Amino acid sequence: MEYDAIVIGAGLAGLVATAEIADSGKKVLLLDQESEANLGGQAWWSFRGLFLIDSPEQRRLGIKDSKELAWQDWLGTAGFDRENDEDLWARKWAEAYVDFATGEKRQWLHNMGVRFFPVVGWAERGGYIADGHGNSVPRFHIVWGTGPGIVAPFERRVREHIKNGFVDYRPRHRVDELLTNDGAITGVAGSLLEPSTAARGEDSSRTIIGDFEYHSQTVLVSSGGIGANFELIRKNWPSRLGQPPKDMISGVPAHVDGRMLSITENAGGRIVNRDRMWHYTEGIKNWNPIWSKHGIRILPGPSSIWLDATGQRFQAPNFPGFDTLGTLEAIQKTGL
Numbered sequence: 001m002e003y004d005a006i007v008i009g010a011g012l013a014g015l016v017a018t019a020e021i022a023d024s025g026k027k028v029l030l031l032d033q034e035s036e037a038n039l040g041g042q043a044w045w046s047f048r049g050l051f052l053i054d055s056p057e058q059r060r061l062g063i064k065d066s067k068e069l070a071w072q073d074w075l076g077t078a079g080f081d082r083e084n085d086e087d088l089w090a091r092k093w094a095e096a097y098v099d100f101a102t103g104e105k106r107q108w109l110h111n112m113g114v115r116f117f118p119v120v121g122w123a124e125r126g127g128y129i130a131d132g133h134g135n136s137v138p139r140f141h142i143v144w145g146t147g148p149g150i151v152a153p154f155e156r157r158v159r160e161h162i163k164n165g166f167v168d169y170r171p172r173h174r175v176d177e178l179l180t181n182d183g184a185i186t187g188v189a190g191s192l193l194e195p196s197t198a199a200r201g202e203d204s205s206r207t208i209i210g211d212f213e214y215h216s217q218t219v220l221v222s223s224g225g226i227g228a229n230f231e232l233i234r235k236n237w238p239s240r241l242g243q244p245p246k247d248m249i250s251g252v253p254a255h256v257d258g259r260m261l262s263i264t265e266n267a268g269g270r271i272v273n274r275d276r277m278w279h280y281t282e283g284i285k286n287w288n289p290i291w292s293k294h295g296i297r298i299l300p301g302p303s304s305i306w307l308d309a310t311g312q313r314f315q316a317p318n319f320p321g322f323d324t325l326g327t328l329e330a331i332q333k334t335g336l
């Protein structure tokens with residue numbers, strides 16, 4: 001095998017995985033359909049609130065948090081209720097993540113130079129009953145430097161591994177197929193896209209100038225979500241929210257296309273919870289768009305008034321920052 005591992009996607013998930021695998025002395029191939037200008041993916045554009053539990057920042061503000069409370073909130077928000085074990089791994093992952101966020105996560109990031117804004121935000125606070133949706137306490141720890149501030153240490157680590165020969169990073173390599181043999185994944189095949197001078201986030205060319213095939217026993221798909229693929233969003237729209245809106249805008253660049261999902265499924269991957277999607281309702285069209293249909297979210301001031309399509313104030317707790325899907329449900333009921 002040419003590589004110990006192949007990582008598809010050089011967003012934050014791909015960078016973290018690549019850095020950690022290469023740290024253990026393994027050789028990694030990191031592929032991304034976009035150019036090097038997009039290294040870090042969506043995370044670079046993000047506000048970068050991080051989920052930490054019972055942190056020094058919370059304690060300094062007098063916020064009493066605990067692993068038990070965070071787990072209760074997680075259960076209330078996730079609503080693990082699917083049949084056929086569809087939630088099995090999501091639940092196991094959630095347990096491990098709550099452990100991580102209570103334990104080593106903050107120190108791990110701190111050791112890489114990540115620092116946090118002293119005021120902890122309160123995103124998705126819910127506002128229903130104690131074991132319902134939302135965070136019972138503020139847990140949104142904002143990284144100094146926001147999105148670029150969280151990408152930087154992982155980019156630094158990956159670049160270090162590129163220099164010492166443990167990581168091969170190949171931008172403009174779009175994976176089109178996961179190769180299999182006897183039911184096991186053996187590698188990837190795809191198209192080499194023409195070089196792009198588009199700036200970070202801008203739509204890039206899809207002209208193919210070649211193809212590739214690489215082999216490894218370990219292939220990690222970290223190709224991001226479906227946010228820019230309105231067709232896929234409409235297809236997987238949750239039934240409880242009625243019809244999908246006629247017009248949508250996108251908080252993510254066009255390359256967040258969800259294309260790898262069906263490619264993974266075709267190779268035997270199990271895709272679950274397709275209809276569990278996240279939408280911010282406080283978005284407006286960016287007056288100076290970087291990508292197609294660029295939408296940005298407005299962070300509400302304390303005195304803002306939010307009205308539905310009929311001019312009525314939203315009912316509590318459907319205010320910005322409380323329960324975005326609950327608000328979406330209310331909007332869907334009053335008109336598009």
Ligand SMILES: Cc1cc2nc3c(=O)[nH]c(=O)nc-3n(C[C@H](O)[C@H](O)[C@H](O)COP(=O)(O)OP(=O)(O)OC[C@H]3O[C@@H](n4cnc5c(N)ncnc54)[C@H](O)[C@@H]3O)c2cc1C
Pocket residue numbers: 008009010011012013014031032033034038040041042043044045046047048049050173174175176222223224225251252255256257259260
């Ligand atoms: C404006 C904004 C604000 C946000 N705020 C927060 C926040 O405060 N806190 C928080 O926790 N999260 C936040 N998020 C969400 C978070 O940033 C994303 O969930 C996260 O960055 C996704 O990382 P990823 O690596 O999984 O995917 P991505 O960043 O999408 O990376 C996936 C990569 O895979 C590549 N790829 C896809 N398909 C292929 C293919 N076939 N072949 C090769 N490459 C492929 C893509 O080009 C891309 O570079 C925010 C997101 C946005 C956009």
